[in-house]
Amino acid sequence: MAAASSKGEAGLTVSVGLKRGLSPRVSLERVALIEAVAETGSIMAAAQRLGLSYKGAWDIVQALNNLFDVPLIEAAPGGKSGGVARVTQRGRQVAAACRRVQAELDTALSKLETGLAGDQARDLFWSLGMRTSARNALRGEVETIIHGAVNSEVTLRIAPGVAITSVLTARSVAELGLSPGKPAIALIKSSFVVLAIGERLRTSARNQIRGVVAAREDGAVNSEIRLDIGGGKTLVATITLESAGALQVAVGDSMVALIKAPHVILAVE
Numbered sequence: 001m002a003a004a005s006s007k008g009e010a011g012l013t014v015s016v017g018l019k020r021g022l023s024p025r026v027s028l029e030r031v032a033l034i035e036a037v038a039e040t041g042s043i044m045a046a047a048q049r050l051g052l053s054y055k056g057a058w059d060i061v062q063a064l065n066n067l068f069d070v071p072l073i074e075a076a077p078g079g080k081s082g083g084v085a086r087v088t089q090r091g092r093q094v095a096a097a098c099r100r101v102q103a104e105l106d107t108a109l110s111k112l113e114t115g116l117a118g119d120q121a122r123d124l125f126w127s128l129g130m131r132t133s134a135r136n137a138l139r140g141e142v143e144t145i146i147h148g149a150v151n152s153e154v155t156l157r158i159a160p161g162v163a164i165t166s167v168l169t170a171r172s173v174a175e176l177g178l179s180p181g182k183p184a185i186a187l188i189k190s191s192f193v194v195l196a197i198g199e200r201l202r203t204s205a206r207n208q209i210r211g212v213v214a215a216r217e218d219g220a221v222n223s224e225i226r227l228d229i230g231g232g233k234t235l236v237a238t239i240t241l242e243s244a245g246a247l248q249v250a251v252g253d254s255m256v257a258l259i260k261a262p263h264v265i266l267a268v269e
Helices: 028-040 043-050 054-066 089-113 118-128 170-176 241-247
Strands: 002-005 012-015 073-075 085-087 136-146 151-159 162-169 183-188 194-196 207-218 222-230 233-240 254-259 265-267
Touching: 028 043, 028 054, 028 073, 028 085, 028 089, 043 054, 054 073, 054 136, 054 233, 085 089, 136 162, 136 233, 151 170, 151 183, 162 170, 162 183, 162 207, 162 265, 194 233, 207 233, 207 241, 222 241, 222 254, 233 241
Parallel strands: none
Antiparallel strands: 002 012, 073 085, 136 151, 136 183, 151 162, 183 265, 194 254, 207 222, 207 254, 222 233
16 A cells, blocks of 8 residues: 655545555556556557556556566557557456455545544655666566575566576575565566577576567667567566667567576565
């Protein structure tokens, strides 16, 4: 749950964030997109209804799908004309659950606010709205842990046939309570993702994740490349525009994402 407070007639407000044993990820704003897609059958139409850009809506869809074991929204990008999209049964369940929780919280919060001054309420809830600047947040399950005297190697299964390995201190493994079967989230900055082309690559990067280019967006200096890595999961890389041109990156291309294990941060509840 994430909450924010303000002084004045508005008082303390609360916004639901559903989670699967991890940090909040599904806010009411994202639920609104799920509902809009269910009603319109289109990412473009849903974005227009909510006042979002097409790219912004697609980012939300990919983020939601990355954080659940099955996709919440199944869609095919259609460019400026939009594409066909549908909300899965899991997506409908998430949206409905979030709305029910919100109704209950609204009732509970009104009671809580009567016993707390505005500043007290703000201080109480401030720390619950954790966010991350990492472009990639991939939910998975700990598959293996190789313990070392100083560092340990933790492998997270994020989709069938797709795993990410992280190297962290033995102390961190203990403090996070990591063990096989436990859910966790891999946080990876897009600038830490190196893209390459080829079948047999010799590299020091511990993680070599193959995928298909689902989107490329060029800026003045950098290009954002989104790879479909299977299982409804995507991985975003930020590379220079010059590199994107040299690699001739295009939608549909097969590429390999290289990520050093120390660059993968693990998070748990």
